[in-house]
Amino acid sequence: MEYHRGYTLLELLIALTVVSILAVIAVPIYLNYELRAKITEGFSVAEPVKVMVTDYYQTMGNWPDSNSTAGVGDPTSFRTEYVDAITVAKSGPGAAITITYRMTALGSNNTVILTSSANAGHAVLWQCTGGSLIEKYRPAACKS
Numbered sequence: 001m002e003y004h005r006g007y008t009l010l011e012l013l014i015a016l017t018v019v020s021i022l023a024v025i026a027v028p029i030y031l032n033y034e035l036r037a038k039i040t041e042g043f044s045v046a047e048p049v050k051v052m053v054t055d056y057y058q059t060m061g062n063w064p065d066s067n068s069t070a071g072v073g074d075p076t077s078f079r080t081e082y083v084d085a086i087t088v089a090k091s092g093p094g095a096a097i098t099i100t101y102r103m104t105a106l107g108s109n110n111t112v113i114l115t116s117s118a119n120a121g122h123a124v125l126w127q128c129t130g131g132s133l134i135e136k137y138r139p140a141a142c143k144s
Contacts, residue, residue, distance in 0.1 A: 035105055036137055038082045039112075042099040043128075043139065045083050046114060048072070053088060053095050053116060054124045063095040063116065064088055070095075084110075091115055098131065109134050112142065 007015075052072050056064045064070035067088045075085035084102035088095060094116040101110040113130030128142035135143055 032136065035103070036139070038103060039101065039133070039137055040139060041080060042083045042086075042101060042112060045078050045080060046086050046097055046099050049078070049086055049088065049097055050114065050116075050126060053097065057095070057116070057118065057124060058122060063090050065090040065095075093117065096130070101133075106133070106137070108132065112138070 049070070049072050052070050053064055056070050065088075067073065067075055067086075070088045072086075072088060075087045078086040079102075082101055082103055084100045085098075087098045087100070089098070090096070091113075092115075096116070097114040099112045099114070101112075103110065109132045111131040112128055112133050114126050114128045115130055117125050117127075119125060128138070
């Protein structure tokens with residue numbers, strides 16, 4: 001008697017079901033992870049701008065009101081594959097650095113605003129809870 005080795009139709013359907021369930025769960029998680037990684041690039045690009053704004057405040061005693069006042073380049077000079085512009089402006093008692101992204105997946109929810117404040121010892125503190133970027137895409141430190 002000769003035995004045929006192979007899979008039954010039922011076994012193939014079960015395997016296909018398991019793979020499709022994993023794909024339905026894993027693909028959106030991966031896409032969100034990828035988008036958050038691209039958003040992190042904006043914070044890396046904005047780091048030298050934060051340093052320049054901090055230096056300006058500690059030297060002049062007040063906050064810069066534009067990119068040129070802070071000594072940084074034109075807002076579009078920071079353009080990368082995912083970042084469109086970085087803008088410096090005065091905002092209330094501090095300064096604001098606006099990171100504008102150019103990713104179609106974000107739609108019009110494409111800005112993060114870093115706001116500065118100074119404590120009694122003139123140490124500059126930054127918060128990144130402002131802007132129109134959706135909460136789930138923000139880095140952990142920027143969630144309200």
